[in-house]
Amino acid sequence: MIRYKNSFQALSYDVWNRDQLILRRALADHYMQARQTDNAIAQLDAIGEILVEEGKKEDAIEIIQQILLLNPPNANDYRTLIQQLQAG
Numbered sequence: 001m002i003r004y005k006n007s008f009q010a011l012s013y014d015v016w017n018r019d020q021l022i023l024r025r026a027l028a029d030h031y032m033q034a035r036q037t038d039n040a041i042a043q044l045d046a047i048g049e050i051l052v053e054e055g056k057k058e059d060a061i062e063i064i065q066q067i068l069l070l071n072p073p074n075a076n077d078y079r080t081l082i083q084q085l086q087a088g
Helices: 002-033 037-053 057-069 075-087
Strands: none
Touching (some): 002 037, 037 057, 057 075
16 A cells, blocks of 8 residues: 555656646746746746756756846856756
8 A cells, every 4th residue: 555655646746746847837938928037037947956856957958058048147057057967
């Protein structure tokens, strides 16, 4: 029984993360259209964190590159993060 419970919890977590990614992406797009760059960056950053946690480094790098296109004030931090993800 415990094995099935753990499997269900893992599945629930995967579904929750997928839904989070979809909603955050839509919200980021909305913020970009509304020219609310800081809010868009925050949503993309959250997406990147989820992707890194899931081990999806290439997807995370793509999101970080999108963040860089928005000219965040801490762009060098994002560039460093890309280098770290590519190295490890």
